[in-house]
Amino acid sequence: MQSFMPLYVFIPVFGFIVSLFFNRTQEKAITNVALGTVGLHLLLVLFGVFTWLADDMATQNLKYWQLFEHDGFRFILDFYFDYLTAVFATVGAIVTFLVVLFSKFYMHRDEGFKRYFNSLLLFYIGFSFAIFAGNFETLFIGWEIFGFTSFLLIGFYRDRYLPVKNAFKVLSVYRLGDVSLILAMWMAHHVFHTNITFTELAQANWLELFHVSVNSGSLLFIVLMILIAVAVKSAQFPFSSWLPRAMEGPTTSSAIFYGALSAHLGVFLLLRTSALWQVVPGFDFAIIALGALTAMLSSITAKVQSTIKTQIAYGAIAQMGLMLIEIGLGWHTLAIAHFAGHAFLRAYQLLVSPSTLGYMIHNQFFEYEAKPITNHTPSRLRSTLYILSLKEWNLDTYQLKYLWQPFKWLGKQMLWLESLPSQLFLVAMIVLGVMIELEYVFVLSDISQYMPVLYAALSLFCILAALASRDNPMRAWWKIVISQLLIVIGVSLNVHVESAHVWIYLSTTISAAVLGMFCLHNTYHIDKDINLNQYHGYVQERPDLAIIFLICCMALVGFPFTPTFIAIDLMFTQIHDHQYALVALTAIGFIFLELAALRIYTRVYLGQHKKHMHPIAYRSS
DSSP states (O other): OGGGTTHHHHHHHHHHHHHTTSOTTOHHHHHHHHHHHHHHHHHHHHHHHHHHHHTTTOOEEEEEEEEEEETTEEEEEEEEESHHHHHHHHHHHHHHHHHHHHHHHHTTTOTTHHHHHHHHHHHHHHHHHHHTBSBHHHHHHHHHHHHHHHHHHHTOSTTSHHHHHHHHHHHHHHHHHHHHHHHHHHHHHHHHSSOOBHHHHTSTTHHHHTTOOTTOHHHHHHHHHHHHHHHHHTTOTTSTTHHHHGGGSOHHHHIIIIIISGGGHHHHHHHHTHHHHTTSTTHHHHHHHHHHHHHHHHHHHHTTOSSHHHHHHHHHHHHHHHHHHHHHTTOHHHHHHHHHHHHHHHHHHHHHHHHHHHHHHHHHHHHOOOOOOOOOSOHHHHHHHHHHHHTGGGHHHHHIIIIIHHHHHHHHHTGGGGSHHHHHHHHHHHHHHHHHHTTSSOOOHHHHTTHHHHHHHHHHHHHHHHHHOOSOHHHHHHHHHHHHHHHHHHHHHHSOOOHHHHHHHHHHHHHHHHHHHHHHHHHHHHHSOOOSSSOOOGGGTOHHHHHHHHHHHHHHTTOTTSHHHHHHHHHHHTSOTTOHHHHHHHHHHHHHHHHHHHHHHHHHHSSSOSSTTSOOOOSOO
């Protein structure tokens, strides 16, 4: 079985690449590629499951390809097959095949037909990487692709205001989960002194094998970061409000993403890492409490929603909360069965929701019959719950006020970085850092230990200033690029990094910076009027510049197809486990790096076009 395990990932990759070469009017060819890719993958998954059953359900592990190795850090594509993989892969392949078949007719003659199927195949690549991953690094490849394709499909109707706005809002929450998983990987590397695999975690004596203490604060930090990533991805409290916002995309993508597969990835991560958190005393109670609170609040909220997709979204959140309770109680088999049934149910409900809504409106018009409602709940409590549920427990407001607004305020205070003296100061700091690294300048040891934190702080300030910028997008773009130079210098000053490793990071960064500036410059010359105060919608006039700039943003933030992706993981391993300030500044910087870059993309290229010659779309889909 191990001989064909890489095909589980490479078949979707091959199908995605082939689909890029067709014209958007060649609907039949595009759907044939998508159906052929997912259908072949489904057959291979079924064959793998039968082979696995015939082999007495023995766990399969294949370390397929070592991408990078340095000083105990190894980035390996590791593939893994066990009972959890078998269930998730089978359900995922069946649901995806059915949704692709349904989409062939549902998306017929849609302007974004090709773009939709390209995004769907890219999503399936991420799903395959995550489900068949044998270590955290491989899983994180799929995790990142999941987040990016969510952004693309939520904002699929890119000429409308709300889809674009909600796509960016979901991305901001996702980014918090991404960095939480990076921090878990960072601490795991220092705790285990190697890139631990899920095979090693499955061993009964892994604590003794790696000399890890159960009372270690580092172990608690790892499982807390994993829990935050789980809560974000599966829309658990207090991050529940993003899932209804994600329903702005096409109904078919909502079915496969937020009804069936993507939202359950948090449940999958919790099951996959159960060996880690089960040894932490009391952590199972934390999982149960989180799931119970989410299930209770979401089930109440679902009852007062006015749209069918929002009702289904909150119903799905409540069910995933119940899955967390089952996992916390140790009923893992029940949770897996619950996932399988729930994935098929929600995918079906979302696919038929337009027809169901039409039927219910017809039935209400012709056969409506008022029925008395009996409710013994005190009226004051009932009214309070109704108002809170109608406002979705103000989760969006609290997130904006306590999570994002402080950083927005700090970013506005950093707008002084746009002045010429400030830019010269940043350039001087970059030159100074390079000279110190090359040992042309000597710095006292008492001062040198604070230099990495200083550079990380300056990098964060540049990113926040770019995020808060309302003026020229080219200035914001260059601040993002300067921030990456500063953070590389900061990490290099912390631990001496080989020049080859620095160039792994900077090669993609510099190329993306130059090409991104070229796109913004050419877009500016269309009307000589672009700013970050509004959406411009230039994708309608220059789709070529829009896609190139999007690729530049992906390269700049370390999307898995770039060397920067490996370099980011390597960079975090260079930060010691006791350097709390440095890792905090670096992690916060990476949260806002992707947001700052894609904010420029959304404001310049997406949204309703400012020229009235173009069609004016509805605000919402």
